[in-house]
Amino acid sequence: MSARTVDDLRLDDAPLALASGLLDGRTAIVSGGGSGIGKAAAWVLARLGARVAICGRNPERLEAVQSAFDARGWPILAHPCDIRDEAGIERLLDAVAARFGLPDILINNAGGQFAQGASQIAPKGWRAVIETNLTGCWLMMQAVARRWIDGGRGGVIVNVTAANGRGMPGIAHSAAARAGVENVTRTAAVEWAPHGIRINCLAPGLVDSGGLSVYPEAARAAFARANPQRATGDPWDIAQIIAFLASDTTRFLTGTTITADGGGALWGDLWTIERPVYFSDSFQKAEIHVA
Numbered sequence: 662m663s664a665r666t667v668d669d670l671r672l673d674d675a676p677l678a679l680a681s682g683l684l685d686g687r688t689a690i691v692s693g694g695g696s697g698i699g700k701a702a703a704w705v706l707a708r709l710g711a712r713v714a715i716c717g718r719n720p721e722r723l724e725a726v727q728s729a730f731d732a733r734g735w736p737i738l739a740h741p742c743d744i745r746d747e748a749g750i751e752r753l754l755d756a757v758a759a760r761f762g763l764p765d766i767l768i769n770n771a772g773g774q775f776a777q778g779a780s781q782i783a784p785k786g787w788r789a790v791i792e793t794n795l796t797g798c799w800l801m802m803q804a805v806a807r808r809w810i811d812g813g814r815g816g817v818i819v820n821v822t823a824a825n826g827r828g829m830p831g832i833a834h835s836a837a838a839r840a841g842v843e844n845v846t847r848t849a850a851v852e853w854a855p856h857g858i859r860i861n862c863l864a865p866g867l868v869d870s871g872g873l874s875v876y877p878e879a880a881r882a883a884f885a886r887a888n889p890q891r892a893t894g895d896p897w898d899i900a901q902i903i904a905f906l907a908s909d910t911t912r913f914l915t916g917t918t919i920t921a922d923g924g925g926a927l928w929g930d931l932w933t934i935e936r937p938v939y940f941s942d943s944f945q946k947a948e949i950h951v952a
């Protein structure tokens with residue numbers, strides 16, 4: 662991995678691109694806020710003045726972030742929630758309402774997948790990844806949007822997807838889910854514009870979060886060289902763009918996807934599993950019989 666790593670000290674000290682106080686009085690929900698990109702986003706939003714609610718499945722990770730926020734005097738609600746569980750999402754939103762009132766911002770960041778060749782993915786694994794990255798993201802955005810519409814007010818949604826423009830070899834289920842999120846984002850941006858709801862996607866390339874540890878070593882070594890910058894991004898890079906999209910600075914932006922991948926979509930090829938011999942430089946192609 663590259664040396665671009667991020668720790669709590671850097672989260673406190675790294676310069677902010679946006680003006681201090683820009684999000685004063687705003688409440689933001691960050692799914693997957695207990696780790697990686699979501700944790701860095703929670704930090705940026707809090708440093709800009711927002712009250713933050715974080716969710717995820719693992720309560721220990723949420724509690725660690727809550728303790729760090731408490732130590733800094735930043736308002737936070739840490740509420741365990743599986744984004745695939747619509748009743749759990751309603752409980753999360755009730756808890757946010759009780760503590761902070763209606764949220765202003767939803768950062769739909771929770772997600773993940775496992776690397777496996779497309780021909781091998783089991784139906785249960787396919788469903789788990791689609792449920793997490795497409796349905797879970799959708800359930801969150803719909804539940805929050807309904808509360809905004811019922812409350813007669815708008816809000817901002819940022820969906821974190823993944824750079825999928827050239828497909829995502831080795832994670833076909835996630836590629837399908839992320840493309841689905843980007844399209845439903847375009848759709849909802851139109852349907853919900855009359856309610857003052859703005860919604861965009863941020864599609865990261867390879868980012869050096871703890872989340873990459875689930876990938877095979879050889880794939881991880883390639884990740885660090887998978888773009889013309891020959892480096893991974895770090896969660897702070899992504900978190901700053903999330904905050905930009907969540908702020909009124911981007912009030913004229915809706916229904917779009919910003920790709921932050923160090924130029925990866927323009928260069929080379931990237932595999933999250935072993936690159937098939939077929940694609941190696943030394944491979945001699947035989948005639949393939951087509952019936």
Ligand SMILES: CCCCCCC/C=C/C(=O)SCCNC(=O)CCNC(=O)[C@H](O)C(C)(C)COP(=O)(O)OP(=O)(O)OC[C@H]1O[C@@H](n2cnc3c(N)ncnc32)[C@H](O)[C@@H]1OP(=O)(O)O
Binds near residue numbers: 773830
């Ligand atoms: C060009 C590309 C540029 C961008 C590249 C993108 C790189 C992306 C990087 C990241 O996203 S980093 C963050 C990643 N973090 C994670 O991925 C961690 C989270 N992942 C998960 O939690 C799981 O993968 C999950 C499936 C998404 C979670 O669902 P759940 O907890 O419900 O699943 P399980 O019960 O564990 O498994 C259900 C089912 O799924 C199949 N399966 C799960 N893991 C694997 C595996 N490692 N290999 C093969 N199959 C797997 C399997 O069918 C499981 O059922 P059982 O067999 O256990 O009955």
Ligand SMILES: NC(=O)C1=CN([C@@H]2O[C@H](COP(=O)(O)OP(=O)(O)OC[C@H]3O[C@@H](n4cnc5c(N)ncnc54)[C@H](OP(=O)(O)O)[C@@H]3O)[C@@H](O)[C@H]2O)C=CC1
Binds near residue numbers: 694771824865871872
């Ligand atoms: N790092 C990278 O290179 C890239 C990351 N991404 C995406 O960015 C997002 C953040 O990833 P990153 O920070 O890197 O990795 P992490 O693994 O650190 O973050 C994933 C977060 O999602 C949460 N999460 C996963 N499934 C669920 C669920 N069903 N319900 C609630 N929370 C859930 C996890 O918390 P818990 O386990 O406690 O539930 C965790 O906090 C993910 O969507 C990821 O796929 C996209 C492209 C590249």
